[in-house]
């Protein structure tokens with residue numbers, strides 16, 4: 001099965017794609033988004049570790065390992081991995097220096113000393129062959145065109161027998177709060193916030209395993225990750241979602257403006273409300289590749 005040919009069919013038909021989607025593999029796109037990610041990282045701790053811990057378990061990280069986190073951005077799951085290591089290290093690698101600067105700042109605030117930072121593109125990783133015991137990557141593999149080439153690079157830098165794990169978003173209809181947050185933004189700002197469908201292009205079951213197999217891993221597995229998060233109205237969740245989605249629109253908002261914007265977003269999320277809480281369904285996929293010995 002040819003994974004790239006199927007990628008375009010992995011999202012639901014009625015949605016209008018974001019014309020900017022094809023820019024998400026570019027450094028300037030993420031550089032421009034980094035203020036939103038910086039704001040969202042005001043608390044340096046990971047805000048939800050459920051899927052990170054599953055990734056760590058599946059790739060078999062042990063305390064003495066040297067781990068590479070690809071497309072680490074502002075440091076997830078690298079920061080969680082760092083906490084699992086003793087003599088080992090984790091290297092956070094990403095093509096966008098502005099995102100990595102946030103990862104470094106988070107690590108410093110948390111007194112993490114075993115996290116290294118290296119700028120680099122996942123299609124040509126700046127490391128010698130067989131450098132790392134394990135490789136992780138969360139929400140990055142959807143963006144490059146040549147996903148198989150990127151997975152092949154991960155295999156190249158992995159030691160024999162090592163495991164790599166890629167987490168990606170599931171289909172957009174299984175993650176409906178993305179659309180609801182955009183609807184709240186549209187109502188508030190009176191402009192369109194089209195869904196970023198590129199985020200979901202590996203969401204169809206089987207695509208990730210195809211990419212991993214085609215890259216040359218000896219074994220490929222794929223798992224659905226599913227959870228429901230229960231969020232209080234005053235939880236930082238909505239503010240983080242808005243900061244990341246519309247960094248260009250919220251930079252100069254007053255606190256009164258923010259309160260009105262969050263009202264609009266929470267009203268758009270009314271379908272998810274249960275009493276005092278919002279029930280947020282989250283579906284991701286985890287692909288695991290094992291290198292041959």
Ligand SMILES: C[S@@+](CC[C@H](N)C(=O)[O-])C[C@H]1O[C@@H](n2cnc3c(N)ncnc32)[C@H](O)[C@@H]1O
Nearest residue numbers: 030071072073076095096099121122138140143
């Ligand atoms: C959605 S963020 C995910 C960041 C982090 N892993 C997380 O889960 O919070 C996507 C990241 O992928 C990075 N990225 C996109 N294409 C890339 C590429 N070709 N090589 C390296 N990094 C890339 C971006 O710079 C951005 O930091």
